[in-house]
Amino acid sequence: xxxxxxxxxxxxxxxxxxxxxxxxxxxxxxxxxxxxxxxxxxxxxxxxxxxxxxxxxxxxxxxxxxxxxxxxxxxxxxxxxxxxxxxxxxxxxxxxxxxxxxxxxxxxxxxxxxxxxxxxxxxxxxxxxxxxxxxx
Numbered sequence: 030x031x032x033x034x035x036x037x038x039x040x041x042x043x044x045x046x047x048x049x050x051x052x053x054x055x056x057x058x059x060x061x062x063x064x065x066x067x068x069x070x071x072x073x074x075x076x077x078x079x080x081x082x083x084x085x086x087x088x089x090x091x092x093x094x095x096x097x098x099x100x101x102x103x104x105x106x107x108x109x110x111x112x113x114x115x116x117x118x119x120x121x122x123x124x125x126x127x128x129x130x131x132x133x134x135x136x137x138x139x140x141x142x143x144x145x146x147x148x149x150x151x152x153x154x155x156x157x158x159x160x161x162x163x164x165x
Contacts, residue, residue, distance in 0.1 A: 075146035079111040079157050090137040090161055096129045100165060103127045105134035107159045113152040115143040123158055134161040 095101075103126025110119040117139050125131055138159050146155035 075148045075153055075155060076150075077144075077147040079115075079146045079155050080144040081141050081159070083159075086137060086141050086159070087162065089140065090163075091133045092163060093129050093133055096127070096163065097165065099129075101127050101129060102164050103130055104163070105130050105161045107134050107138045107161060108156055109138050109141075109143075109159055110154060110156050111143045111145055112154055113145050115145045117141065117143070118154065130161075130163050137161060 105125045106123040108121040108123045109117045112118045120135050120138055122131055122135070125134075138161070141159075143157075145152040147153065
């Protein structure tokens with residue numbers, strides 16, 4: 030099943046639980062899945078989800094020249110562990126349409142600043158999936 034992500038200025042990102050990939054999450058149910066929050070032993074959903082300005086993040090992505098010349102387009106889904114301070118601690122490639130698009134996607138996500146997730150008024154580390162699109 031293809032996952033279609035609609036971008037808006039500020040979007041609550043798809044939060045995933047351990048062992049679930051983007052390709053397994055139907056978009057209509059994405060917000061109702063259980064959430065894996067690093068600091069919570071009971072793995073409950075945070076009260077407030079991590080957020081990022083996807084429009085700004087998308088503008089910071091550098092389109093690889095080799096991809097431009099070859100007219101390669103696609104989307105890369107990056108799993109990111111967002112810290113209590115809103116920085117990205119770790120990234121993993123969840124899905125990609127083309128390998129040449131991975132490097133710029135990871136670099137952009139690592140530089141992004143998120144509003145961290147909170148649970149009971151305290152910030153918590155949380156995994157999110159960030160879609161990065163490449164369109165000519």
